[in-house]
Amino acid sequence: MKTSLLVSFAAILLFTSCEPEKENPTPVDNSNGITLKFVGQIGGTDISKISGVSHFSKSEGERFKVSNWAMILSHVALIKDNGDTLQLGDGYQYVNYLDESKNGRTVRNIPTGRYKGISFMLGLDPGVNHDDPAKWPANHPLNGFTTGLHWGWSSGYIFHAIDGNYIKDSVSSMINGFSFHTATDKYPKQLTLNFEFDIDNTLKTAYIISNAEDIFAKPNSIKLANGSVSHSEGVAEIVLMDKLVQNIVAAFMFNKVE
Amino acid sequence: MKFSINHQQIQVFAKANWLFVVLILVTFTSCRKEDDASKNSTSTYVPTPILASDVFPREFGIPALPSDNPLTVEGVYLGRMLFFDPVLSYDSSISCGSCHKQEFAFSDPVPVSSGAFGLKTHRNTPSLFNMAYSKKFFWDLRVNNLRDLVFEPIQAHNEMAMTLPRLEGKLKNIARYKEYFNKAFGHAPNVVDMSKALEQFMLTMVSYQSRFNRFFPGDSIQLLSSSELRGAFLFNGLVNFNNGVTNGADCFHCHGGELAQQQNLNMGGFANNGLDVVHTDKGLAAIDNKSTSLGVFKTPSLLNIEKSGPYMHDGRFKTLDEVIDHYSDNVNFNSPNLHPLMDHGGIHLNLSAQQKADLKAYLLSMTDNKFLTNPAYSNPFKK
Numbered sequence: 165m166k167t168s169l170l171v172s173f174a175a176i177l178l179f180t181s182c183e184p185e186k187e188n189p190t191p192v193d194n195s196n197g198i199t200l201k202f203v204g205q206i207g208g209t210d211i212s213k214i215s216g217v218s219h220f221s222k223s224e225g226e227r228f229k230v231s232n233w234a235m236i237l238s239h240v241a242l243i244k245d246n247g248d249t250l251q252l253g254d255g256y257q258y259v260n261y262l263d264e265s266k267n268g269r270t271v272r273n274i275p276t277g278r279y280k281g282i283s284f285m286l287g288l289d290p291g292v293n294h295d296d297p298a299k300w301p302a303n304h305p306l307n308g309f310t311t312g313l314h315w316g317w318s319s320g321y322i323f324h325a326i327d328g329n330y331i332k333d334s335v336s337s338m339i340n341g342f343s344f345h346t347a348t349d350k351y352p353k354q355l356t357l358n359f360e361f362d363i364d365n366t367l368k369t370a371y372i373i374s375n376a377e378d379i380f381a382k383p384n385s386i387k388l389a390n391g392s393v394s395h396s397e398g399v400a401e402i403v404l405m406d407k408l409v410q411n412i413v414a415a416f417m418f419n420k421v422e
Numbered sequence: 423m424k425f426s427i428n429h430q431q432i433q434v435f436a437k438a439n440w441l442f443v444v445l446i447l448v449t450f451t452s453c454r455k456e457d458d459a460s461k462n463s464t465s466t467y468v469p470t471p472i473l474a475s476d477v478f479p480r481e482f483g484i485p486a487l488p489s490d491n492p493l494t495v496e497g498v499y500l501g502r503m504l505f506f507d508p509v510l511s512y513d514s515s516i517s518c519g520s521c522h523k524q525e526f527a528f529s530d531p532v533p534v535s536s537g538a539f540g541l542k543t544h545r546n547t548p549s550l551f552n553m554a555y556s557k558k559f560f561w562d563l564r565v566n567n568l569r570d571l572v573f574e575p576i577q578a579h580n581e582m583a584m585t586l587p588r589l590e591g592k593l594k595n596i597a598r599y600k601e602y603f604n605k606a607f608g609h610a611p612n613v614v615d616m617s618k619a620l621e622q623f624m625l626t627m628v629s630y631q632s633r634f635n636r637f638f639p640g641d642s643i644q645l646l647s648s649s650e651l652r653g654a655f656l657f658n659g660l661v662n663f664n665n666g667v668t669n670g671a672d673c674f675h676c677h678g679g680e681l682a683q684q685q686n687l688n689m690g691g692f693a694n695n696g697l698d699v700v701h702t703d704k705g706l707a708a709i710d711n712k713s714t715s716l717g718v719f720k721t722p723s724l725l726n727i728e729k730s731g732p733y734m735h736d737g738r739f740k741t742l743d744e745v746i747d748h749y750s751d752n753v754n755f756n757s758p759n760l761h762p763l764m765d766h767g768g769i770h771l772n773l774s775a776q777q778k779a780d781l782k783a784y785l786l787s788m789t790d791n792k793f794l795t796n797p798a799y800s801n802p803f804k805k
Contacts, residue, residue, distance in 0.1 A: 215712065231714075231762060232688035262688060298483035298680075307483065308679060309555050312686020315678065325689065327762045341762025343675075392767070395660050 197272030199369040200240065200252070200282065203419070204233050204261030206376040212264040220331070223377040224387050228330035228342065230376055233261040235324040236305060236313055238288050242274070242363075243281040243356070250275070257284070258305035258313070261374075274363045281359055282370065286413065287323030287352030294320050315347065322347045324412055326379065330388045342392035344408055351396060351405070353413050361421040371419040378415040379408065386411065467605050469494035472626075478554065479630040481638070481680055485554040487625065488567065491618045496606040499802075501623025503602065504616055506801040509592050511538045511582035518575065518620075519801055521547045525794055527726035528627070533737030541580035545703070546737035548722060549730040551629040551793060552681050561719045561735045563692055564709045568624050569617040586613045629725050629793035630680075637787070638680050646787060653784025656777055661766050671749070671771055671781060675763050676721045682788060683723035693761040694718045696753035697734060705735070716758050728789045742785060746778050 204211045207221040211230060220227040237257040241249040252271040260266035287293070288306075297308035306321070308314030313322040324346040329339045357372060380386045384407035394401040394408065472493040474484045487493070504510060506519040521535040521543070522528040528550035535543045545561050559565045565574065575581040576589065593599045593611035600611060607615040637645045637654070646654060658678070659670025676690035677683060684690040692706060694717040701707075706715035719735045733739040739748065750773040755765050773781070793799070 234686075234688065260688065298481055300483070302484060302486035309483070309485070309681070309685045312684055312689035312691065315674075327688075329762055339760075340767065341760065341765045343763050393661075393763070397660060398662055401660075 193272060195272045196276065196363060196365045197270055197274050197367050198242070198252070198363060199268045199270040199367065200257065201268035201369055201371050202235075202259045202261065203267065203371055203373045204230075204376060205373055206230055208375075211261050211376070212267055218328070218376075221377055223380040224385055226330050226332060226380075226388050228328055228376075228380070228388065230262075230326060230328040232325055232327040233376070234311065234313060235259050235286060236288060236311065236321055237284045237286060238292065238352075239354070240269075240284040241282065242279045243283055243358075245278040245280055247280075249283060250279075256305040258311050260311075268369070270367070272367070276363050276365065278360065278362050281357050281418075282372075283354070283356045285352050285354050287346070288321055289352065290320075290349045293349060293352075297321075320347060320349070323351060324409075326376070330392065332389045340388070340392060342388050343395070344393070344405070345395045346405060346409055346412070347396045350402075351409055353409065355413060355416060357416060357418045359418040359421070368421055370421045373417050373419045374412075374415040375417075379411050382411055382414055384408070384411055467608065469496040469606050471495075472498065477626050478628060481635065482552075482555065482628070482630060487554065488569075488621065491569070491621055493622050493625065494606060496602060497619050497622040498626050499623075500599075500602040500606045501619035501621070502799070503598065503802055504620055505623055506803055509596065510576055510584060510589060512584045512588070513538055514592075515539075516582060518572075521581075522550050524796075524799055524801075525729065527551060527629070527730045527794060528799075529730040531731065533732050535581075537578070537581040538583040541583075543578075543580055545735050546732065548720075549726060550624060551627045551725065552683075552723060553627065554625045555681055555685055557685070558687065558691070558720060562706050562709050563687070563720050568621040572617045572620045573613075589613060589616075627793075627799055629790045631792045632725060632788045632790040634682070634725070634784075634788040635680060635790070647783065649780050649783040650787050651784075652777075653780035653782070653787075656773075656781050657784050661763075661771065663766075663769060666769075666772065668771055668773075671773065671777075672763060673724075673749075673781075676761070677724045681723055682725045682727075684721055690721055690761065690763070692718050692720050693764075694757055694759040695749075696755065696757045696760050696764055697738070697748070699754055699756050699758075701758070703735060714759055718759055724785060725788045726790055726794065728786050729794060742782050743778070746773070746781055750778060 206214070206218045206229070211218050211233065218230045220229045237259065239251065239255045240257050241251045241255065243249055252269070257269045258266065292306070297306060297314045300307040303310055305311065313325065314320070315322060322345045325344070327341070327343045330342055331339055361368065361370065380388070386404070386407055391400070391404045394404040396402065396405045472495060474487060474493070477493065478484050506517050508514045508517045508520070510517060515538050521530045523530060526549070530547035533546055535547045537543060548561065553559070553568060557566060559568065559571045560574070565571045576584050577586070590611065590613050593616065603609055603611040603615055606619060609615055633645050636642055643651060656669065656671045657673040659672065661668050661670050661672045675684065676693055698717065701717035704716055706718040707713065709715070727742065731740060731742070733745050739745045750771045753760070753764055753770065755768050
């Protein structure tokens, strides 16, 4: 009897002693906060959820698809009920519309209360724009290697980039490329989006949507067949970029807070 | 209630039959994981840490390094030995360094390389440096970190043709590896730590001392000749046709920055550069099975490009002149998934002979002779 008890005891040891050592679980951050999520849509679909390069959509009679869409924001802040601003962290945000893990930024420990919008600058102040990009930590929004949005050279950062391919019209099957890189100290744009929301003790997500079609259509009609490349330099390219930046700014739309 | 074992209980334990003894033995031996079995943690040796700021130049910044594999003097040296040791191949005929030759920026001066048993690789051997700044490896970008990367050539039948159990067995029987695995990781030789040691060595392979890199901040123009300087403006200028002539070749979108390589994939870190209409090598599409990835390959760095020919994923171009001719005159606009910045509205760059010469001169300024001869990356078995 005793022997069988001991055998049982040893058997229990056998099946319990092999459990791996339990590591301390990653601490769960239950503090409140807000995630600013920038969603790029093409054909009404979140481009980060489309497998591979986006499908063709139509704008100004041309079919196009997007292979790259990213931007750098600064002075990102919440607007308090009294009109003061509350900068989120260091205020910088890198957005890669094509990557769901890189189109939002979470900042925690936000004072609870009512807020009436967000503000941010598309692009960077000149001092930061021409500073050394290597000084930022590897995963910082301004680390040039991380985002690929630094020109190299001394021209500073690309503030907004949208690239892809287009087909001129329904007859043509020729696929052409387009590339619009917004840069230089001419183009930083300060924006405010007004929408009321409350910050409580939970983590909120605010969604700001841009439609790719709008970037080529509202308020300025941009036909890619008439000009499909602008890097913010050169007379003709600046004329085109001026129009495009107006459209980019107009395209930001508050969607919801949840 | 206090738990204790009295004398009587000890006697009962002593009288237990053989089955009990066996079970106890099984209990205390079965919990040793396979890895643990090969990692006799007997070492109290503390490896010497290496500061990232001592490895990576200020101009490049400190990259995101793996937190679970800190650089140490012993780990890097172990990785260097492994890199150059033919024992990693099945028949002990070739090492990593057999195809990744330092004098050629750790590439191989042939279209495709010869592996164990004389078999050929499928693609051109890429150069190796500044990998700490990359997040995707191989021409088709199929691997995300260096420690996973090393297992591919080691096990590929047409490269080192090795099996991991056989490799671990070989390493365990070599005194220097017993010593250095213990020093670097506190374990007996094993393939997991082998991959981490190789990762450490490759992370430290930094090329940053070419004239191009010294010129790059833009305030050292005197370092470049007039031809190189014209090439620099051509390289970094946007395509802008004026009466059929462009003063910019727009190389920098994909090969820009201090690394001469776009790290962000969507910004030109990979591309179809218009080599073919029909892609016999699918490139990234063979990995992700997307039609949009057909003919797409990783954009290589142009640092040390003088030494890393032949060029392209299949080594089709023997010389830099052929490469420049391709981008100037021969980009195939009907190539599926041609990079958006390469079609120029269907017009070839048509660079002049002088422009081509200037561009080549600029590319040659990217050679980092200190890297190519740095003893820290050399074969430690060579006397």
